[in-house]
Amino acid sequence: MKGFVAVFEREIVERWMLPLAALALGLVPLAAPWLPGMPSSPPALVRSGVALGLALIVSFVLAVLLGGSVIARDLGERRLGFYFARPLSGGAIWAGKLAAAAVLAAGAGALVLLPVFLIGDVPDPSGYWGSFITGGALLGSLGLAAGWLGVILLTVLISNTAGVILRSRSPWLLLDLVALSVTVAIGWTCLGTLTRDGAGLSIGFRPGASLVFPLLQNVEGMVAVVTLIALAVAGAAQVTRGRTDLRRGHRILSIMLWSALLPAALVLVGYTRWFESPSPEDLVSVEGVVAAPAGPWIALYGQAAHRGGYLPGFLVDAGSGRFVRAGFGVGSWDRGQPARVRFSTDGTQAAWLEISGDPTHSETLDLLTLDLRRPDARPRPAQISLKRSLSSFALSRDTRRVTAIQDRRWIVAEAGSGRLLASAPLGNDYHQQETLVFAEPGRVRRYTLDASWGPHAGRGQRVTLSISELDVTTGKVTTVEEIQEEVEGRPTWTVGPSTDRGLLHGSNTLQLRDGATGKLVADLGGDGGRASFLPDGRIALLERGGNGSDLRILDAGAGAELRRFRFPAVYTVLVADQPSPDHVRVVTRGPEGTSPWQLWSLDLGTGEAHPGPRLTLTSLPFRGAGAWRGSLRGDGFVWYDPWNARTVVVLRNGLPAT
Amino acid sequence: MNPVDPNLPIRVEGLTVRYGARLALDDVSFVVAEGAVYALLGRNGAGKSSLVRCLLGEQRPAAGRVSLLGMDVWTRRASILTSVGVVPEDPDMPPAMTSRQIARFCSRLYPSWDAAGVEARLKRFKVPGDIPFGKLSKGQKAQVALALALASAPKLLVLDDPTLGLDAVARKAVFEELIGELADRGTTVFITTHDLAGAERIADRVAVLRQGKLVLDEDMEALKHRFRRLSFSSGEREARLAVLEPVAVASHGWGIEAVVARYAEDFWDAGGREGTEVSALTLEEIFIALTGEPEAES
Numbered sequence: 001m002k003g004f005v006a007v008f009e010r011e012i013v014e015r016w017m018l019p020l021a022a023l024a025l026g027l028v029p030l031a032a033p034w035l036p037g038m039p040s041s042p043p044a045l046v047r048s049g050v051a052l053g054l055a056l057i058v059s060f061v062l063a064v065l066l067g068g069s070v071i072a073r074d075l076g077e078r079r080l081g082f083y084f085a086r087p088l089s090g091g092a093i094w095a096g097k098l099a100a101a102a103v104l105a106a107g108a109g110a111l112v113l114l115p116v117f118l119i120g121d122v123p124d125p126s127g128y129w130g131s132f133i134t135g136g137a138l139l140g141s142l143g144l145a146a147g148w149l150g151v152i153l154l155t156v157l158i159s160n161t162a163g164v165i166l167r168s169r170s171p172w173l174l175l176d177l178v179a180l181s182v183t184v185a186i187g188w189t190c191l192g193t194l195t196r197d198g199a200g201l202s203i204g205f206r207p208g209a210s211l212v213f214p215l216l217q218n219v220e221g222m223v224a225v226v227t228l229i230a231l232a233v234a235g236a237a238q239v240t241r242g243r244t245d246l247r248r249g250h251r252i253l254s255i256m257l258w259s260a261l262l263p264a265a266l267v268l269v270g271y272t273r274w275f276e277s278p279s280p281e282d283l284v285s286v287e288g289v290v291a292a293p294a295g296p297w298i299a300l301y302g303q304a305a306h307r308g309g310y311l312p313g314f315l316v317d318a319g320s321g322r323f324v325r326a327g328f329g330v331g332s333w334d335r336g337q338p339a340r341v342r343f344s345t346d347g348t349q350a351a352w353l354e355i356s357g358d359p360t361h362s363e364t365l366d367l368l369t370l371d372l373r374r375p376d377a378r379p380r381p382a383q384i385s386l387k388r389s390l391s392s393f394a395l396s397r398d399t400r401r402v403t404a405i406q407d408r409r410w411i412v413a414e415a416g417s418g419r420l421l422a423s424a425p426l427g428n429d430y431h432q433q434e435t436l437v438f439a440e441p442g443r444v445r446r447y448t449l450d451a452s453w454g455p456h457a458g459r460g461q462r463v464t465l466s467i468s469e470l471d472v473t474t475g476k477v478t479t480v481e482e483i484q485e486e487v488e489g490r491p492t493w494t495v496g497p498s499t500d501r502g503l504l505h506g507s508n509t510l511q512l513r514d515g516a517t518g519k520l521v522a523d524l525g526g527d528g529g530r531a532s533f534l535p536d537g538r539i540a541l542l543e544r545g546g547n548g549s550d551l552r553i554l555d556a557g558a559g560a561e562l563r564r565f566r567f568p569a570v571y572t573v574l575v576a577d578q579p580s581p582d583h584v585r586v587v588t589r590g591p592e593g594t595s596p597w598q599l600w601s602l603d604l605g606t607g608e609a610h611p612g613p614r615l616t617l618t619s620l621p622f623r624g625a626g627a628w629r630g631s632l633r634g635d636g637f638v639w640y641d642p643w644n645a646r647t648v649v650v651l652r653n654g655l656p657a658t
Numbered sequence: 659m660n661p662v663d664p665n666l667p668i669r670v671e672g673l674t675v676r677y678g679a680r681l682a683l684d685d686v687s688f689v690v691a692e693g694a695v696y697a698l699l700g701r702n703g704a705g706k707s708s709l710v711r712c713l714l715g716e717q718r719p720a721a722g723r724v725s726l727l728g729m730d731v732w733t734r735r736a737s738i739l740t741s742v743g744v745v746p747e748d749p750d751m752p753p754a755m756t757s758r759q760i761a762r763f764c765s766r767l768y769p770s771w772d773a774a775g776v777e778a779r780l781k782r783f784k785v786p787g788d789i790p791f792g793k794l795s796k797g798q799k800a801q802v803a804l805a806l807a808l809a810s811a812p813k814l815l816v817l818d819d820p821t822l823g824l825d826a827v828a829r830k831a832v833f834e835e836l837i838g839e840l841a842d843r844g845t846t847v848f849i850t851t852h853d854l855a856g857a858e859r860i861a862d863r864v865a866v867l868r869q870g871k872l873v874l875d876e877d878m879e880a881l882k883h884r885f886r887r888l889s890f891s892s893g894e895r896e897a898r899l900a901v902l903e904p905v906a907v908a909s910h911g912w913g914i915e916a917v918v919a920r921y922a923e924d925f926w927d928a929g930g931r932e933g934t935e936v937s938a939l940t941l942e943e944i945f946i947a948l949t950g951e952p953e954a955e956s
Contacts, residue, residue, distance in 0.1 A: 003736070006766045014754050082751050084716045085744035086767050089736040244716040 003088040007096025008103075011070065015104055022058060022108035026115040029054060044121045051116040056148075059109030063152045066101035067159030071239065075246045076167040090240030098235070102156045106149055154224060157231035161253065164238060168250035179258040186265040187223065190272040194219050196358050197275065197330055198309030218308070223268065230260035278304040280314045280323050286620045287311060287329065288339035289639050291650045293497065294535055294577065295347030296320075297372055298637055298650050299339050300620065301329025313339065315350050315370065318636045319652025324370060326379060327354040340365075342395040345497065345535075348373050349399045351415070356385060363388045367402060367415060383418035392446075394436035403436050403444045403470075412444055412472050422475045431466075433492070433643075437499045439516065444470045445480075447502070449493045460488035465504065467518045481518040485509065492645050496533040501556050503531050503539070505645065512539065512559045522559030530646060532575055534584060538562070540575045549573045551586065553604055563607050565600075574638070574649045579657035587615060587638075587649055597635075599651075601658050612656045617649065665728035667692055667814045667846040668713065673722035675708045675870075682708045683719070684870040690863070695840065695847040697857040697878075699945055700867035706850040707747060709867070710818040713848065714744060727813060740768055743807030747818040747850075749799035753792025757785060757802045761809070768810035779805035783831060797828030804832055808839055815839075817849040821856060829853055836860055858941035866948055874948060878941075885944045886921035890914055890934040901925070905947045917947050 029051035033043035041049075071094065074080040083093045165176050234257035242249020286302035301313035311329035316322075328340050341352040350372055356364040367382040382402075386393065390406035395415070403412045405426065412422040422444075431448035439445040446468050451461040467480040489507025495515055496502060502518075504511040510524040510531055524531060524541060531541040531554075539554040548568040552561050567573055572589040579585060582605045587597045599612030620639035636651040668690035675683040683705045690696040700706045711717035712724050715735030724731045726738045751760050757780055765771040780787050783801035785794065794802065800820050807815060817836075821829040833856045839845060840860065851857050857864070864881055866874035874881075888902075891913035899907070902918035902925055917939065939947070 003767060006763060010752070010755075010763050013759070014752060078748065079750040079752065081714075081716060081746055084735075085714060085739070085746060086764060087736045087739040088767060092736075241718075243718075244711065245718075248718070 001092075003092030004096045004099075007083065007088065007093055008100045011097055011100030012104065015066075018062070018104055018108055019111055022111035023114065025054060025058065026051065026112040029112075029116050030119070047116050047119075048121040051113050051121070055109035055112040058112050059105045059148070059152055060155060062105035062108050063102065063155035064159045066104055067098070067156035068163035070097045070101045071160055071235075072163030072167045075164065075244070075249065078244070081244045084244050090243060091236060094236045094239035098156055098160060101160075102149075102153050105156065106152045109148075109152075150224070150228070154228050154231070157228060157235060160235050161231055161257065164235075164246070164250055164253055168246045170247045170250050172247075172250055172254045175258070176254055179254075179262060183258075183261050183265045186269055190265075190268045191220060191223065192358070193272055194275060195360065197307075198311065198359070219271075226264050227261065230257055230264065233260065275307055275310065277325070278307060278310075278312045280316050282307075283312075284621065286639065289620060289637075289641065289648070290339045290341045290343070291648055292343035292347035292350070292372075293345050295372070296636070296650060296653050297343065297347055297350065299326070299328070299341035299343075299350065299352065301339050302621075313341075313352070315341075315372070316637075317372075317652075318634075318650045319654060322375065324379070326352055326368065326370075328352040330355060330359055340393070342393075342399075344395070344399050345397045351382070351395050351399050351402075353386060353390075353393065355388060365390065369399060369415070382415040384413050384415055385418070391431075392434040392436050394438065394444075396438040401438065403438065405434065405436070405446070410444075410446065410470050410477060412470065422470060422472045424470055424475050424477045426477070435493065435495060437495050437515075439469065439499045442472045444472065445499065445516070446470070447493055447495065449491060451487065451491050460486040460506065460508065461491065463487040463491045463504075463506070465493060465513075465518055467516075480516065483513075483518045485511070490645055492643075494533065494644060496537050496539075496556060497535060498537050498556075501533070501537065501539075503533070505531070510541070512554075512556075521557075524554070524559055532646060534575070535578045536581055540584065542573050542575075544571055549588075551575075551602070553584070553602075563602075563604055565602055565607070565609050567600075567609075572647075574647055576636070576649045576651050583658050585612075585651065585655075585657070587617065587651075597638075599635075599655060601656060603658070610658070615651075615655075665692075666690065666725070667694075667727055668696070668848055669725040670709075670713070671723045671725075673709065673712060673724060674720045675705070675712065675717070676720045681870050683712075683867075685722070686867070686870070686872045687722075688865060688872060688875050690846060690848055692846055693844045694863050695849065695861045696863045696865065697861035698848070698850045698865045698867060699854065699857065699941075700850070701949055704867040705870040706867055707818065710747075710816065710850060713816060714739075714742075740810070741813045743810060743812035743815045743845075745800070745803045745807045745815070745817040745820045747820075747822055749791075749803040751791045751799070751802070754790050756788050756790055757794075757805075758787040760791060760802070761787075761806060764806055764809070770811055772809045772811065776805050776809045779808065779835065782835075797824045797831075800824055800828065800832060801835075804835055808835075811843070812845060815845050815847045815849075817847065817851070819850050819852060821851060821853045829856055832856075833859060854942040854945055855940070861941075864941065866945065868949055881944060882938055882941075884919060884921050885939045885947065886918055887937045887939055887943075888914075888916045888918060888921075888934065889937075895925075895934075898925070917943070919947075 029047045032038055032050040033046045038046055165173060234253045237256045238249040238253035241252045280300065282304040283302045284305050286300050289298055289300040291298045296318040297315060298318060299313065299315050301311050304310060304312050313326045313329035315324045315326055341350060343350050349369060351367060351369045353365040353367055356362050356366045365386040365388055367384050367386065368379040369382055370379050371377040384402060386404050387406035390404045393402060393404035395402055400415055401412060402415045408426050408428055410424045410426050411420060413420045431450055433449040435447040437445050448466045449463065451463045453461055463485045465483045468477055469480055470477050485504065487506030487509045492505045494503045494505065500515045501521065502513050502515045504513055507528060510529055511520055512522040512524055513520055527543065529541050529543040531539050534540055537556045539556055541552040541554055543550045543552065548566065548570050551565045551567065551573055553563040554560060555562055567588055570588045570590065574587050576585045576587055582603060584602045584604060586600045586602060588600060589597055597615040597617050599615050601610045601612055603610065615635040617636050617638040618634040620637055635655060636649060638647065638649045640647050666689050671687050673683050673686040686709065698706055698709065708717065712719050713731065715731040718732055727741055729738050731738055761773065761776045765773060780802065783798065785798045785801050791799065791802065804820060821832050836847065837860055840847065849857065862878050864874065864876060864878055865872055896914050899916055902922065903920040904916045904918045906917040908915045
């Protein structure tokens with residue numbers, strides 16, 4: 001320790017002019033508000049901003065210069081023997097010199113800041129830097145200072161390594177260049193991938209990881225720490241083992257450095273591969289689910305275990321457990337979005353939007369499609385890109401056309417060629433619910449639903465359902481109708497498969513309306529019944545009473561009842577699918593909610609209900625609600641869809657259809 | 659070599675140093691006894707600097723081992739050097755520091771430090787203590803290095819050509835200081851030098867390195883006793899000269915002049931010493947006789 005202190009102090013004393021120069025430089029920001037070209041911000045802000053910028057530059061430049069020379073120049077000029085001829089350990093020489101370089105670099109930056117501090121212009125870390133820091137101004141400042149010290153230390157170590165390597169001019173330089181290229185390429189690729197996927201937010205290897213030093217919680221921080229340790233160990237070995245022999249020192253440094261960094265790079269590759277290959281069973285929380293209108297496929301995305309902010313997406317066959325990874329969840333950091341996935345009406349094609357490139361910066365979405373019938377099919381990019389700012393999108397039934405609302409424009413384009421078919425301007429308005437559908441040929445329809453607590457006498461919200469259409473041929477937008485209703489609870493608007501009917505739902509409202517005009521077709525009651533469209537357009541309406549539940553099948557034309565199925569003492573009845581025009585499958589569950597699911601096949605022709613087998617359905621932990629059973633090998637999935645305020649069930653293939 | 663004393667100031671065993679394919683030191687072994695002044699001589703490139711670097715634990719040999727004061731110098735360098743004073747070939751102190759600053763820095767590293775002695779020596783050498791080291795003359799730098807090396811009262815002094823490039827006055831000052839130190843404390847000294855006259859004044863044992871090999875390691879007195887220059891008329895003695903291991907023989911009109919490596923008085927017994935001349939050789943003459951050419955001073 002005595003030797004370290006002596007060397008450290010000697011290095012500082014030898015460069016006593018540096019702090020003075022930094023202090024003098026710190027006077028420049030005081031005059032900054034009067035310098036030409038400065039922004040017209042408040043003088044205090046200009047002074048502190050210029051001082052902060054100067055301090056960072058001074059620190060960084062000194063870290064590079066001192067780090068690159070403090071040992072390497074002594075070695076190159078054969079002056080390190082002065083230390084080695086004294087009773088000083090190699091470690092003390094190495095640590096004393098590099099610590100002095102780091103302290104000088106950081107200290108010079110602090111001295112540049114000192115004058116503005118003294119006159120009270122303290123840079124506010126909760127301002128520009130606010131999004132990066134937590135814990136208040138003091139903790140934030142300390143955190144920033146610690147982070148900056150880390151950067152300085154890393155810069156000093158990198159510069160020292162580069163200085164030794166360049167001054168030795170030994171053939172090992174070739175190995176260094178090759179190893180550096182490989183390591184940087186691997187690091188760049190892997191970090192780019194991990195950052196794109198959101199690994200940088202938090203790794204969270206174990207409970208309580210948030211208590212660990214923040215650097216260890218994100219992959220960039222871990223890479224920086226590993227690099228710093230490798231550089232430090234290799235640099236120390238270069239001095240302690242190579243001593244005054246520059247070439248031997250270089251050889252030792254290279255061997256130590258690359259034998260640490262190359263395996264670390266391979267570990268990073270392995271980690272990246274593992275990170276990028278989660279299965280649906282790794283999900284600990286589902287953020288969004290979309291079920292195909294027909295068939296066993298669902299699309300879901302959510303948070304995977306031990307993968308921080310990564311939100312992987314999957315297309316999952318509920319029956320076989322087969323899944324395809326898709327990137328429609330990546331970049332959904334606000335987690336307030338339904339999955340941006342659409343299925344063809346027959347459930348055989350899937351199309352989804354992925355952020356193109358780095359989600360931190362990219363503003364573009366790519367459309368990808370997948371043929372779900374072919375097990376070997378791979379996602380295929382369509383020739384169209386959409387804006388990330390889009391608020392809604394839809395595919396035509398045959399998935400050949402896409403419509404979207406983005407940048408205040410309503411567009412229609414061919415998915416295959418990307419050819420723009422129509423583009424119409426829209427107002428700068430935001431809607432709580434927005435739905436696009438391809439209606440009759442050449443027309444695209446838009447439904448918006450907004451609710452507000454306006455100055456009216458009723459108990460519910462004032463709900464406005466607006467219907468407009470875009471004529472693809474002329475590119476003109478026509479507002480068809482604007483309907484206002486008072487609705488209690490959360491209002492939802494669901495459009496039927498043929499788009500000519502829609503259901504307006506609330507806790508006291510259930511209306512069947514014309515899909516094209518919005519006109520009321522039938523009031524289906526306000527007793528809390530829940531309705532949904534069957535694939536053939538008919539309506540399944542569930543009504544709960546004191547003795548059980550009634551499932552009514554209604555005609556979509558006028559809402560007339562076609563069939564009624566009673567389920568005594570059963571309060572959970574979920575319509576699953578419609579295997580044939582005359583058969584609907586439902587699942588039920590007893591009042592306790594813990595009993596097994598029961599499959600029923602409802603014959604719409606005869607009105608008979610045939611019990612099927614007991615089922616094991618996997619409950620998706622939607623947005624963390626509930627526990628993930630962690631198995632794809634059930635009879636299907638069940639989850640609550642908050643955007644449509646209903647519970648959805650998807651069954652696997654092979655279960656009795658009638 | 660002394661196999662029984664593990665605390666010899668210097669013990670070098672089988673030292674081999676390579677630079678790529680070139681062999682700089684080839685299986686060099688020797689010991690330096692306590693209180694001895696050991697002069698290592700050799701031409702430029704003979705391997706002296708490599709040997710000194712190994713001796714100070716700055717360089718790891720390809721083979722062999724160096725012990726100073728009974729300890730392995732590679733593994734125990736820092737603790738050994740508390741008892742060793744070093745004067746490097748090219749004084750390598752930080753050029754921006756003054757002699758006093760350097761002395762202050764060094765004083766913290768040694769268990770004992772004679773600060774007054776350093777000041778006195780600098781004064782004696784007429785070296786200003788407040789001028790940056792880089793601005794001192796070569797002679798002054800060497801004198802500062804010597805003053806620092808002596809300040810810790812070392813048990814062993816290692817001097818790597820301390821007078822290289824110095825003028826005669828500076829050389830004299832260095833050697834006089836050394837002689838004074840030796841007279842005062844009897845410190846063990848290992849010195850490599852090109853100044854053979856200076857070495858001859860202080861060394862009691864001499865070694866010669868030639869192309870990485872130690873070709874001579876002998877007491878100064880014995881060396882000077884066995885190396886002689888003989889001048890005699892030609893005749894029967896010339897035929898018997900071989901027993902004295904002549905290293906150089908020249909024929910003149912008046913007779914023979916020879917330098918021999920194994921001089922013995924009984925060589926003259928047969929014919930007496932009439933008409934002959936026997937003279938001692940200087941260390942420089944012996945060195946030239948051994949290495950073949952006059953040593954060039956840098």
